[in-house]
Amino acid sequence: MESSKPSQIVKGVVEAAVEKVGDALTPDVPGAPGSAPPSLEEPTTPHGPLPPKDEQGAPDTRTPTGAETGVPKIAKGQQGAYLTTANGARLRDTDHSLKAGPRGPVLLQDHHLREKITHFDHERIPERVVHARGAGAHGTFVAYGTAEEVTRAGFLKKGRETPVFVRFSTVLGSRGSADTVRDTRGFATKFYTDEGTFDLVANNIPVFFIQDAIKFPDVIHAGKPHPDREIPQAQSAHDTFWDFVSLHTEAQHHTIWNMSDRGIPRSYRTMEGFGVHTFRLVDEAGATVLVKFHWKPKLGVHSLTWEEAQMIGGMDPDYHRRDLYDAIEAGAYPEWELGIQVFPDTPEETFAGIDLLDPTKIVPEELAPVQPIGKLTLNKTPTNYFAEVEQVAFHVGHLPPGIDVTNDPLMQGRLFSYVDTQLTRLGGPNFTQIPINRPHADVNDMLRDGFHQHAVHAGVAPYRPNSLDGGNPFPAGDREHAFVDTPVTVAEAPKVRASPASFDDHYSQVRLFWQSMSPVEKEHIIRAYTFELGKCYHQVIKERQLQCLANVDPVLCEQVATGLGLPVPQPTVPLAEVQPSPALSQVGREWPADGRMVGIVVDAQGDLGDVHEVRRAVFDAGMVPLLIAAHGGTVDGLPVQRTFATGRSVEFDAVLLAGAPAPAPDAVPARDAKAGAPGSATVDPRVLLLVEEAWRHAKVIGAWGAGAEVLHQAGVTGTPGVVTGAAGAEVLTEVQRLMAAHRVWERFPASVA
Numbered sequence: 001m002e003s004s005k006p007s008q009i010v011k012g013v014v015e016a017a018v019e020k021v022g023d024a025l026t027p028d029v030p031g032a033p034g035s036a037p038p039s040l041e042e043p044t045t046p047h048g049p050l051p052p053k054d055e056q057g058a059p060d061t062r063t064p065t066g067a068e069t070g071v072p073k074i075a076k077g078q079q080g081a082y083l084t085t086a087n088g089a090r091l092r093d094t095d096h097s098l099k100a101g102p103r104g105p106v107l108l109q110d111h112h113l114r115e116k117i118t119h120f121d122h123e124r125i126p127e128r129v130v131h132a133r134g135a136g137a138h139g140t141f142v143a144y145g146t147a148e149e150v151t152r153a154g155f156l157k158k159g160r161e162t163p164v165f166v167r168f169s170t171v172l173g174s175r176g177s178a179d180t181v182r183d184t185r186g187f188a189t190k191f192y193t194d195e196g197t198f199d200l201v202a203n204n205i206p207v208f209f210i211q212d213a214i215k216f217p218d219v220i221h222a223g224k225p226h227p228d229r230e231i232p233q234a235q236s237a238h239d240t241f242w243d244f245v246s247l248h249t250e251a252q253h254h255t256i257w258n259m260s261d262r263g264i265p266r267s268y269r270t271m272e273g274f275g276v277h278t279f280r281l282v283d284e285a286g287a288t289v290l291v292k293f294h295w296k297p298k299l300g301v302h303s304l305t306w307e308e309a310q311m312i313g314g315m316d317p318d319y320h321r322r323d324l325y326d327a328i329e330a331g332a333y334p335e336w337e338l339g340i341q342v343f344p345d346t347p348e349e350t351f352a353g354i355d356l357l358d359p360t361k362i363v364p365e366e367l368a369p370v371q372p373i374g375k376l377t378l379n380k381t382p383t384n385y386f387a388e389v390e391q392v393a394f395h396v397g398h399l400p401p402g403i404d405v406t407n408d409p410l411m412q413g414r415l416f417s418y419v420d421t422q423l424t425r426l427g428g429p430n431f432t433q434i435p436i437n438r439p440h441a442d443v444n445d446m447l448r449d450g451f452h453q454h455a456v457h458a459g460v461a462p463y464r465p466n467s468l469d470g471g472n473p474f475p476a477g478d479r480e481h482a483f484v485d486t487p488v489t490v491a492e493a494p495k496v497r498a499s500p501a502s503f504d505d506h507y508s509q510v511r512l513f514w515q516s517m518s519p520v521e522k523e524h525i526i527r528a529y530t531f532e533l534g535k536c537y538h539q540v541i542k543e544r545q546l547q548c549l550a551n552v553d554p555v556l557c558e559q560v561a562t563g564l565g566l567p568v569p570q571p572t573v574p575l576a577e578v579q580p581s582p583a584l585s586q587v588g589r590e591w592p593a594d595g596r597m598v599g600i601v602v603d604a605q606g607d608l609g610d611v612h613e614v615r616r617a618v619f620d621a622g623m624v625p626l627l628i629a630a631h632g633g634t635v636d637g638l639p640v641q642r643t644f645a646t647g648r649s650v651e652f653d654a655v656l657l658a659g660a661p662a663p664a665p666d667a668v669p670a671r672d673a674k675a676g677a678p679g680s681a682t683v684d685p686r687v688l689l690l691v692e693e694a695w696r697h698a699k700v701i702g703a704w705g706a707g708a709e710v711l712h713q714a715g716v717t718g719t720p721g722v723v724t725g726a727a728g729a730e731v732l733t734e735v736q737r738l739m740a741a742h743r744v745w746e747r748f749p750a751s752v753a
């Protein structure tokens with residue numbers, strides 16, 4: 001995979017920001033809220049709206065029917081220097097209602113008051129039924145041309161560049177829930193192709209809980225908070241979820257993925273994405289193949305530890321959203337390769353004995369390699385969350401010519417569900433005309449009227465055939481890039497409410513997943529099941545799920561049963577002989593560290609000699625250095641981003657100790673619980689806590705000069721992944737090398753093989 005140039009860009013962004021903002025305290029790390037620094041006094045000289053920040057993008061300015069307008073993006077939201085009504089009349093006061101005298105009642109005639117309050121009263125729209133919590137970004141997709149042989153989709157032709165908008169999400173939580181909960185993540189991509197929009201509405205887990213869409217309300221009702229108390233929020237660790245998945249055993253495959261580290265990603269940037277279903281690709285001649293879509297992150301697949309996920313849920317519930325936007329702002333653009341597994345389109349629709357229409361099954365990459373077909377780069381954050389991330393509407397049925405659906409019964413139900421839910425969520429049938437949803441292809445449909453109609457349709461004949469509008473619009477032939485429904489033969493069969501026998505195996509691939517994990521990943525899975533089932537109230541539900549685990553693997557079952565204090569059941573199905581798939585493990589490889597957060601503890605009273613150089617070197621390596629000191633402001637002219645009181649280890653991917661700061665004046669237990677951490681007379685207790693936590697979460701730690709004393713007092717000197725040296729630069733080089741493996745896995749000795 002080609003690497004980006006984050007270090008140069010990070011440097012460029014920093015220097016540009018320093019120059020633009022001219023404020024030594026804020027510019028060098030991402031996250032400034034506006035495009036210009038605020039003044040201390042309220043500004044009073046009228047001027048136009050400020051431009052968006054450099055890294056912010058917005059939907060193309062298109063007409064509701066897809067034509068380019070050339071209108072600058074900034075002009076769409078607001079313009080002019082003066083406050084106006086929604087109809088453009090200038091206002092001189094928006095701070096006082098119109099009253100009968102300063103102490104009198106408010107007058108009904110105050111149309112400005114009524115307009116302002118009425119609009120405010122209607123600002124909310126229903127959140128998504130599922131995937132309500134999300135973050136989105138703009139970018140581009142460039143095709144390698146390697147899919148040209150199997151599809152006529154124009155955007156997959158070599159070198160073709162297509163604008164995209166991606167929305168990442170959790171499934172279960174409400175819009176304001178925490179990012180780091182254990183859950184599946186959505187990975188939905190809108191490709192604005194010139195042959196019509198293609199939505200790849202994917203997840204970070206390649207299988208799904210159910211085989212038939214008719215079960216979707218059941219699984220979601222089971223996963224959502226209990227209907228009586230409406231708890232717990234955004235998690236599966238409760239009775240109704242485990243009640244359902246232990247009875248509806250086809251859910252067991254998806255569930256073990258959720259219980260693995262895939263359920264708690266480190267970042268959206270370190271997630272794989274999967275189209276889950278098998279799709280059908282069609283070439284120019286009408287020949288077809290079956291494929292599964294995969295997104296492969298440039299940074300590899302990495303996860304949080306469970307303790308980190310829980311701590312971050314409290315400390316920074318917006319962790320993934322912030323990470324995505326900070327990385328883009330820092331120029332460390334997130335990248336993925338899109339790949340396909342290709343299978344012959346046979347009448348059986350199976351491959352290596354696996355039913356390709358069963359969305360609870362994968363095809364191991366060792367059997368069908370993922371072939372890269374293009375690269376996605378996210379390079380702009382949204383200008384307005386509501387307009388873009390909230391109003392975007394994905395749909396599995398948004399398909400360009402060359403990509404078609406299959407008879408997967410889950411996919412078939414989705415083809416109905418998305419438009420249906422969006423009718424309610426977006427308040428009417430015209431949501432494709434909302435700026436973020438506007439296609440980049442000519443639109444000439446015969447859909448008319450409805451709430452919020454933005455198009456001004458000319459003509460008198462929105463029907464076919466017609467002669468009054470000269471016959472327009474005309475059906476397109478194959479040569480005019482028409483979408484063709486592939487004429488797949490449907491076998492003669494009676495109408496039934498039933499699944500094929502090939503959908504009956506609910507355990508062999510769960511076992512395949514388990515056996516493909518490294519020992520440390522297995523430990524995490526055991527702990528996750530033990531935690532989640534431990535949170536259930538009813539014993540029978542735990543026992544029933546243990547029975548499912550007995551059908552997966554005796555060690556897994558026994559370890560979880562021990563944690564729950566329950567007997568170990570015997571399997572009720574024969575344990576399958578499976579061939580592990582190393583591609584499923586996320587341990588054992590090395591990846592770039594773009595956009596990683598490096599905390600640098602400094603002692604304002606100590607030797608700061610190397611700090612400037614190390615900070616710059618961290619930037620140059622494409623990462624973001626955050627200085628941690630006893631107090632805010634600056635240390636030796638460098639801006640402090642975290643204090644001992646505000647910083648916490650979970651924010652950092654690695655910690656560097658440039659000194660051994662003595663307890664600061666606010667290190668008193670009564671002021672800050674963290675200050676009560678085991679301390680010493682010579683080192684601030686919060687610095688010791690930071691090091692202890694970083695160590696426990698298997699992060700790389702580096703120290704030089706007096707910093708070594710902190711390691712000594714924390715009792716971690718000489719342990720794996722703890723680097724010491726005489727000079728900061730030398731320590732950073734080794735820290736960077738170790739960070740490539742993401743964590744110091746040796747610090748988690750496993751008890752299972």
Ligand code: HEM
Pocket residue numbers: 127128129130131134167168169185186187188201202203207208212213214216275276277359392393394410413414417418421422425
């Ligand atoms: C392979 C299985 C599935 C995958 C990968 C998947 C993926 C997604 C994703 C990524 C989103 C969020 C889209 C966004 O960011 O706006 C979403 C939303 C949604 N999904 Fe699914 N989903 C699956 C199955 C289903 C099924 C079976 C149904 C119903 C029959 C369903 C109904 C919905 C609904 C109603 C939404 C909310 C859409 C909106 O309000 O705009 N999904 N799904």
